[in-house]
Amino acid sequence: MKSPPPAPEDTEYFTAGTTEVVTEVRPTEALLKAEALQRAIFNSAYFSCIATDAKGVIQLFNVGAERMLGYAASDVMNKITPAEMHDPQEVIARANALSAEFGTPITPGFEALVFKASRGIEDIYELTKIRKDGSRFPAIVSVTALRGEQNEIIGYLLIGTDNSARKRAEAALVEAAASQREIIRKINVDLEQRVNERTAELQVANRELEAFSYSVSHDLRTPLRAIDGFSQVVLNQFGPQLPEDGRRYLQIIRAGAQKMGALIDDLLTFARLNRQELTKWPFETGALVRAALEELGSPWPDRKIEVRIGELPATSGDPVLLKQVWLNLLSNALKYTRKREVGVVEIGCVKTNGADTFFVRDNGTGFDMRYADKLFGVFQRFHRAEDYEGTGVGLAIVQRIVHRHGGRVWAEAAVDRGSTFYFTLEKETKP
Amino acid sequence: MTDPNSVELMLIEDNPQDLELALLALREADPLTRIHIARDGAEALDFIFCEGPHAGRRIDDMPKVILLDLKLPKIDGLDVLKRIKGDPRTRLIPIVVLTSSKEQSDVVESYKLGVNSYIVKPVNFERFSDAVRNLGLYWRVLNQPPKVAG
Numbered sequence: 001m002k003s004p005p006p007a008p009e010d011t012e013y014f015t016a017g018t019t020e021v022v023t024e025v026r027p028t029e030a031l032l033k034a035e036a037l038q039r040a041i042f043n044s045a046y047f048s049c050i051a052t053d054a055k056g057v058i059q060l061f062n063v064g065a066e067r068m069l070g071y072a073a074s075d076v077m078n079k080i081t082p083a084e085m086h087d088p089q090e091v092i093a094r095a096n097a098l099s100a101e102f103g104t105p106i107t108p109g110f111e112a113l114v115f116k117a118s119r120g121i122e123d124i125y126e127l128t129k130i131r132k133d134g135s136r137f138p139a140i141v142s143v144t145a146l147r148g149e150q151n152e153i154i155g156y157l158l159i160g161t162d163n164s165a166r167k168r169a170e171a172a173l174v175e176a177a178a179s180q181r182e183i184i185r186k187i188n189v190d191l192e193q194r195v196n197e198r199t200a201e202l203q204v205a206n207r208e209l210e211a212f213s214y215s216v217s218h219d220l221r222t223p224l225r226a227i228d229g230f231s232q233v234v235l236n237q238f239g240p241q242l243p244e245d246g247r248r249y250l251q252i253i254r255a256g257a258q259k260m261g262a263l264i265d266d267l268l269t270f271a272r273l274n275r276q277e278l279t280k281w282p283f284e285t286g287a288l289v290r291a292a293l294e295e296l297g298s299p300w301p302d303r304k305i306e307v308r309i310g311e312l313p314a315t316s317g318d319p320v321l322l323k324q325v326w327l328n329l330l331s332n333a334l335k336y337t338r339k340r341e342v343g344v345v346e347i348g349c350v351k352t353n354g355a356d357t358f359f360v361r362d363n364g365t366g367f368d369m370r371y372a373d374k375l376f377g378v379f380q381r382f383h384r385a386e387d388y389e390g391t392g393v394g395l396a397i398v399q400r401i402v403h404r405h406g407g408r409v410w411a412e413a414a415v416d417r418g419s420t421f422y423f424t425l426e427k428e429t430k431p
Numbered sequence: 432m433t434d435p436n437s438v439e440l441m442l443i444e445d446n447p448q449d450l451e452l453a454l455l456a457l458r459e460a461d462p463l464t465r466i467h468i469a470r471d472g473a474e475a476l477d478f479i480f481c482e483g484p485h486a487g488r489r490i491d492d493m494p495k496v497i498l499l500d501l502k503l504p505k506i507d508g509l510d511v512l513k514r515i516k517g518d519p520r521t522r523l524i525p526i527v528v529l530t531s532s533k534e535q536s537d538v539v540e541s542y543k544l545g546v547n548s549y550i551v552k553p554v555n556f557e558r559f560s561d562a563v564r565n566l567g568l569y570w571r572v573l574n575q576p577p578k579v580a581g
Contacts, residue, residue: 218502221531221554226448229556233455254556261554 048139048160051146054153056081056110068139068162070132081110082158087128087136094127114156117143126163138163206275213271220264228257259391266393269324270378273400278318280405285312285358288319289347292326296334304341305334310348313356317425321401328394329360329421335388336364336419353428355407361420366413375411398423438467441494443475443511444529445503449552453498453529456560467494472506475499476514479521493524498566501530501537509540516545527566 041049041062048065052058058080061073069085083091088108095108098115106115116123129139141160148154231250239247289312298307315322330345337343346361367375367382374380376399379392398421402409405425413419440457444450450468457464469475477483479497481490497515501508508528515521527548528541541549550562 218531221552222446222449224554225452225531225552225556225559228554229448229452229559232556233452258554 046161048158050082050158050160051155052081052110052158053155056083056114056156058082059155065160068131068137068160069129070135075132083110083113085129085131086113087130090127094125113141113158114143114145117145117156118153120145129160138167209271209275213268216264217268221261224257224261224264228254228261231257263391263393266391266397267378270393270397270400273321273397273404276321278321278404280317281319282314282316283319285315285349288323289326289330292323292330295327296331300334303338303343305337305343305345308344308346308348310346312347312349312358315356315425317405318401321404322425325398325401325423326360328398329423332394332421333360333362333364335390336366336383337362338364338388340364352422352424355424355426355428357422357424359420359422361418363418366415366417366419368415369413372411372413376409437465437492438494439465439496441467441469441475441478441497443469443472443497443503443508444500445470446500449500452556452559453563456563459560460564471504472508472511474505475503475511476506479515479524480518490520493521495525496566497524497526498529498563499526501528501541509537509544512541512544512546529563529566 043063045064045067048068049060049062050058050065051060057078058076059078061071061076066072071085091112092108095106095112098112099106102115106112114123124140124142126138126140128136130136139160140163141158144157144159145153146155146157231254234242235247235250242250286309289309293307299305330347333345334343337345340363344363347359348361349356349358351357365383365388371382375382376395378396380396381390381392383390399409402423402425406427407424408428409421409423411419411421442450442453442457444453450470454466454468457466467478469478478485478488479490479494481488499508499511503511508530512526512528515524515526522545525547526545527550528537528546529550529552530537531552538549548566550566553559553562
């Protein structure tokens, strides 16, 4: 047994319409189903459903609309248009935008809400709705024109959903992105600050080091001058009164002071190499080598030395520092060939892994390749001081200069069969 | 202008041993050289600019050469150099900077300030005394002092 469904209590308008139908025709099952759906739509609390007449006056106001907007249907029906429940500033802005888009003046009221729909254009927009109590919420509204039998517009249907949740999610996303940017910004600021601090620390350290070597340069050499100088004064003024041994001891004191002076100078040169700026330009290697040989006393009238200079390509680098490299390698070659009847020093260039590789070869005492790894260390000496003088810093200086040019230095040698020192000034590429 | 008592060579040096060695070297070369010694920068400037204890001196009675150590108490050697070379009355006095420093910055700064010569004191005494002697002789004997206008 089927009976008409009980009328919803809260909407006079809708029930009035349906009861009328029910009294005249026995409702079919399909009709009853449709009615149930219509009621459910009307009673849904999750979207607002507002229908107006052609002028915009509200004719239908569902439960969802009541819940969202805080008005009772009776407050608004036949009384106001939905435009009055919108943020007036937004309605004005929308009216202006539409006026511009369609080239016709559009009133900032209900017309602004339904203008597109009235032209048959699908229209879904986001606006802020204002509740009866004045509170606001973002809404998405879909507007449709309702048409009569002659296709004339008889009203409008505005279906709205509360967009607060999505807006909140969006806002949260924006906030998350902003806070992430803020975190990254903070990390960057922090990093930059740390780089600045480190740079400042390094500058201080560098200045301290400079002050230190300045002080070493001045203050360590001064007492050495006194030791050497007054030993010499004693020798000059009182030499004849001193026994032979006394004079010899004073000479040993002088030699010690001078050796220490040389050590200080070499160490300072070595220390300075790290902070000294490289000034690179292209230059003739041959000219540099000849200048170095000349500085070393070439052609050494009191020795038999044969210098063979091969082809030397021009190169690019700091000529002052590279001259020091040649000076150190060549003076070693001269030193360690001293006990040869004829010292032979060969200077040339070969290719190693595609890089120009300069070399200095001698027929001197050479060294045991087992100790080759110690060759370029500071204060590393391979020979006894009484055989060959030296501070043990020369090859360390060579290596540092070569490294600062991006090159490599190495040696090949055999005891008593001479040695060859090689260096490059560029990256080696495979042939 | 030639006053028989005028100072020929001024030596500005604070280290007593360096001073003694320099004097030994200078006396060995010429025992009669009239040398005035200042032991710090302030004393040196007082002498050159006739101030303080030297207020009675005539400023145009200039030393023929100044040997100047860079590391000095009170007023630094570079500042002494700056004062002398910056004053039109004294800027023509030849100044030889004599120091144990091999620091590049000192050399560059000294030349910027108008030093006439610069030598690094070698540890080796013979070279030290040669250098002192040669510089003293060079500026004092061989160098004609330029005429000062005014």
